[in-house]
Amino acid sequence: MSVGGYPEDVVQLLRSAGVSVWDRVRIRKDGQIIEGILMPRPALLGGRALVVKLDNGYNVGVLPDGAQIDLISKGAEPKISSGEESREAPKKGLRNVTIVSAGGTISSRIDYNTGAVFPALTAKELSAIFPGIMQLANVRSVPLLNILSEDMSPSHWKLLAQTVYNEITDGADGVVITHGTDTLHYTASALSFMLQGLGVPVALVGAQRSSDRGSSDNVMNLECSVAVAASDMAGVVVVMHGSMSDDYCLVHQGVKVRKMHTSRRDAFRSINVLPYARVRWKGDASAPIIERIRDYPKRSGGKPKLDLRLDDKVALIYVHPGINPEFIDSLSKYYDGVVLAGTGLGHAPTNPGNDPLARSVLPSIRSLISSGIPVVMAPQTIYGRVNMNVYAAGRLLKEAGVIGDQCDWTPEAALVKLMFVLGHTKDMKEVKRMMETDMVGEISSTSDPRAFLYRST
């Protein structure tokens, strides 16, 4: 009898009621009646609450103490269509897509003891919950990380890049990475630099709602991302809701996208460029349809160059009124490089007029640079291009050696790129040259005015 990860005392209770996980049960407690399928409890969660899937698709948690549990009918574990199965009998004409699970809401469950969401589902479980993806590709599942994306570190990026590289080398025609949304765009940038020359698509996908809620947020996102991974695209992309409705996803260039809202489904937005494509989704058995918005790299089948050299000791610093020059000085103790999210066109207080009430950070920035710590400018406005030639502050910063003039990167892409570049050289001239040369599309040569606050088409 399966008791699905519950602690010993709860197991006793379930046994005495003749109930196993996947059975349909009725639970009476405090005058209330709950009816549904008893679900396994992920061991990682700990705690004692019974997890019951209601007929409306929502899961609820019920503490067993004082509850009366009755069996309505016996059930069976849903069939898992794992990658191994599909590999044994691949469908003709379908491409091979590996889903690498790196955690996050799209593969998470609510912790019913605390109400908080905790990552728990493996990619294997995902294919059971999302059967639609099996029609789009021969899916193989690789559970890799099970952490909240805010805990993702450059070390995790290396693991992920290595795993993706291995999958492609082993024959995957495309890769989907399920990932928490908090830092999904940082990871997308990191993979863009660490897997250059990708001849197949690597699609990062997340969800703004947890997968055990009734929301089809995650169903659409995952189906669209598998469709993209099996498509004629190439390179690292982010596939997420394009609107508040479940009607289409947008495909964003991995190094030019950013989470722009704390909670909306359509939080991910391309910055300074249009999305690559729209993926129409009907929610029925039909395959999602990919519609081009602008040119994107095409599948070549070429193997990427795996490059894991990364110096993770890089800071991203918000420039603001009241910033303390001594604080800027102190960065040399903790970091090998600094990205400034500067004001306006790429500024920081330089006080060229020697105003007695102003404090300049220019000497501190000069001091960082002369001690071998590169300082890179990115815009805190998020949208737009750094231009350090227009105003006195910009010119002084540029003269001091601040890197990034004419770059329209996001602060996040600039941070990750500086980590990557410092993994290859500490020579200041070479750092500047590499940083200011577009590597994987992080610096656009022209700006598309339609991209500002781009919401839908």
Added chain:
Amino acid sequence: MSVGGYPEDVVQLLRSAGVSVWDRVRIRKDGQIIEGILMPRPALLGGRALVVKLDNGYNVGVLPDGAQIDLISKGAEPKISSGEESREAPKKGLRNVTIVSAGGTISSRIDYNTGAVFPALTAKELSAIFPGIMQLANVRSVPLLNILSEDMSPSHWKLLAQTVYNEITDGADGVVITHGTDTLHYTASALSFMLQGLGVPVALVGAQRSSDRGSSDNVMNLECSVAVAASDMAGVVVVMHGSMSDDYCLVHQGVKVRKMHTSRRDAFRSINVLPYARVRWKGDASAPIIERIRDYPKRSGGKPKLDLRLDDKVALIYVHPGINPEFIDSLSKYYDGVVLAGTGLGHAPTNPGNDPLARSVLPSIRSLISSGIPVVMAPQTIYGRVNMNVYAAGRLLKEAGVIGDQCDWTPEAALVKLMFVLGHTKDMKEVKRMMETDMVGEISSTSDPRAFLYRST
């Protein structure tokens, strides 16, 4: 003979050519001929370049060395309609508006020696360049600051708040502040907190193009801001281009607005709320028309409460993968308070699963708080509301005492508010209570879905 701020040797040259500023001149140099009005050279700029206004409205700078200068016709200084004049003969039915000049592009000129823009115009000069504003109000000019807005410090905010307060106490029916755009929204937040209970409008205005270019960017912005300052609104607002065309400005709530693009005219956007109003501008002699978008505070004539207590030792820290916990520890050396621009719903690495590759900043945050340094959460997504109840990281941070759950403030408004609150109390409970209680609209009770990436109507 006026020689308008040029250095002695250039003055000699002009004298020998019989030329004064405001004369129409022809300058031959290196085979090129330039014709236009010789303009005064602002003393602040230094340098020797002759400034000539061409017939197309643009100014150019020419170094006098090797140039042949000929007089075409004598000119005269344009009449300045200063505030003093208009006070002597105020137009009936027009309100009294004070224009306080705090620097920035809207009151700047290009430094023709370096090509960089430098703040130079006084508000008095502004009324000469922008005669349209004299039809909208009895305008008085107060030149206050002449700095780049990235050099604005909390001390400047105090000067500005005091000046605005004095003007209102002295009878101004509204105030316009010309300001650089880099930190205009920080200043708007600061004035919102320091001048509570405003019964008249205080309109901050800037320009994304310098005022000596042909662009009418600044003409529209200034006319619209004077119209707003003379209107039935009250409170601190930002008046800036609403679109890429010169057709309307938007009026933004001062504490809910942010510069969202490095260079576009329509860079300023209301965050999480709709703008208060649109100001239609035709570019002819007709007055701009204010159209309500949502309810805004109405003019009551009440005097504000001036409160200059501000602790400027507050940091705004970007949370990102690779952030060093020791760096967070070190903040206590430089700051009395910390605002975190957290990921997602308001997160930072907490590593609840003890992942060996992850680093948690939770102990560092706990240590800051236990040493009396409040830590406040704001969203790096810019849009949306902090919610520290959904995920384990948020709950851990909230339990540790991080302030700001359910707040939809911008990082900039949270920073300025913490400076203001720490100017009043260091008691952690009181700091938390004041921070999480809406004071001047910085925390919206409900979110308007139309406000996300709001571009135009």
